[in-house]
Amino acid sequence: MDINYTNDATEKWVHIEDVAEHLNISLDTARAWLKDGKLPAYKVGKRYKFKLSEIDAWVMADKMAEQAKETDDG
Numbered sequence: 001m002d003i004n005y006t007n008d009a010t011e012k013w014v015h016i017e018d019v020a021e022h023l024n025i026s027l028d029t030a031r032a033w034l035k036d037g038k039l040p041a042y043k044v045g046k047r048y049k050f051k052l053s054e055i056d057a058w059v060m061a062d063k064m065a066e067q068a069k070e071t072d073d074g
Contacts, residue, residue: 013042013049022052023059 014022019039020030033039034048040058041048 011051011053013044014052016048016050019050019052019055022055 016030016034017027020027023030030039034041039050040054041050043049
């Protein structure tokens, strides 16, 4: 049986420590953002799991919103 997976299906799930390293932020900051509901995350049992592609999209969306605000204010 041949199954074709998309990149999303084969993307590795990571832990919050990996997110902090990926974003070059402290683990405490990552945990605070998670607690505030800012980071896109999935709870699996007692732990949270993340996809770095979703983290990157979240960062880019925030950056674009910030640029749009600067354009509106300027």
